[in-house]
Amino acid sequence: NAGVMQNPRHLVRRRGQEARLRCSPMKGHSHVYWYRQLPEEGLKFMVYLQKENIIDESGMPKERFSAEFPKEGPSILRIQQVVRGDSAAYFCASSPPGQGDQPQHFGDGTRLSIL
Amino acid sequence: QKEVEQDPGPLSVPEGAIVSLNCTYSNSAFQYFMWYRQYSRKGPELLMYTYSSGNKEDGRFTAQVDKSSKYISLFIRDSQPSDSATYLCAMGGAGNNRKLIWGLGTSLAVNP
Numbered sequence: 001n002a003g004v005m006q007n008p009r010h011l012v013r014r015r016g017q018e019a020r021l022r023c024s025p026m027k028g029h030s031h032v033y034w035y036r037q038l039p040e041e042g043l044k045f046m047v048y049l050q051k052e053n054i055i056d057e058s059g060m061p062k063e064r065f066s067a068e069f070p071k072e073g074p075s076i077l078r079i080q081q082v083v084r085g086d087s088a089a090y091f092c093a094s095s096p097p098g099q100g101d102q103p104q105h106f107g108d109g110t111r112l113s114i115l
Numbered sequence: 116q117k118e119v120e121q122d123p124g125p126l127s128v129p130e131g132a133i134v135s136l137n138c139t140y141s142n143s144a145f146q147y148f149m150w151y152r153q154y155s156r157k158g159p160e161l162l163m164y165t166y167s168s169g170n171k172e173d174g175r176f177t178a179q180v181d182k183s184s185k186y187i188s189l190f191i192r193d194s195q196p197s198d199s200a201t202y203l204c205a206m207g208g209a210g211n212n213r214k215l216i217w218g219l220g221t222s223l224a225v226n227p
Binding site: 109 | 147151
């Protein structure tokens with residue numbers, strides 16, 4: 001399966017813990033995007049990364065959230081000191097290198113629940 | 116005013132009907148337009164992608180973009196129960212501005 005792979009599919013954390021969400025892009029794709037989906041708000045852009053570079057983080061909360069896409073390995077979205085409001089579905093997408101008009105392909109997400 | 120407006124429905128149609136879904140937007144900088152389908156507990160699945168005004172057809176699906184009216188549509192012909200899902204429109208700019216702006220999605224039920 002050459003699709004975007006996200007893990008874990010479900011993650012439960014207690015308030016104050018850290019959450020790490022992983023995303024492996026499609027084969028040949030070098031651009032990764034993270035989105036958050038809340039029931040009444042729809043999908044919201046968080047961050048756009050290329051290998052070892054953050055290109056656009058305009059949708060990332062200023063505190064507790066960080067993202068990386070290292071030279072080797074998956075992209076990681078990290079949430080420190082989680083709070084109840086962080087409960088959501090987090091989706092990763094990837095696109096191939098090239099111009100900005102390449103469509104984004106999505107994984108099945110990580111559903112984060114905060115107790 | 117939201118950048119992208121989409122009627123959330125729900126929309127319920129009989130099998131075989133033609134379904135019309137649409138979105139309006141306010142940002143004239145958007146250059147490419149997509150329709151995604153999302154089943155429950157799954158990620159968005161790309162259905163149609165257009166980069167200019169006009170029509171694009173793929174099987175039972177037709178996407179229309181009217182940049183002058185800032186209006187996009189998705190038509191589904193001969194709808195099937197398996198088309199029951201949430202349909203999301205998404206739009207983006209160009210260059211390094213790759214973030215997609217999304218409608219809230221329209222919930223569609225096709226009844227056998």
